Amino acid sequence: MKNRINEILNEVKRLAKEYKLITGRVMGVTGEIAENETSKILGLELVQVRNPGYDSIKKDNEKIIKYEIKGRIKSNKYRSQRTSKININEEWDKLLLTIMNDDYEVLDIYEADKKEIVKALQKTGSKARSEKFTLSLGEVIRVSQKVWSNNKGL
DSSP, X not given: OHHHHHHHHHHHHHHXXXXXXXXXXXXXXXXXXXXXXXXXXXXXXXXOTTOSSOSEEEEETTEEEEEEEEEEEOOXXXXXXXXXXXXXXSOOSEEEEEEEOTTOOEEEEEEEEHHHHHHHHHSTTOHHHHHSOOOBHHXXXXXXXXXXXXXXXX
């Protein structure tokens, strides 16, 4: 089954690249690809689709760590790319930010504890941060640690 999922995702990546070439727009598959690729790379277990709060888990001894995964295509065109909405009221322990290239290959993965993300969201000054619950990628990276890199990244 995992092989079939990988085949499907490879086809989705191919179609998304072609779509972008034709339209100039990124197809709305970045999050799904990021969740699958990140989970595979870090050895996490994907949870059921549309699970409120988190996308993957890791069993660490007797404890279960819950991960919220955010994915973005690296772009020099948009200096302050933002995450999608981060719901701090849902149940998750860590946020993973996955940066991919235009071919949907993972470049870098950053990990931040929920308390650091909440602190960054509650910082005064940005309407997007305080009302829309989004952070710039730079803000996420500042409160994170890089947990994986293919050495082509940021």
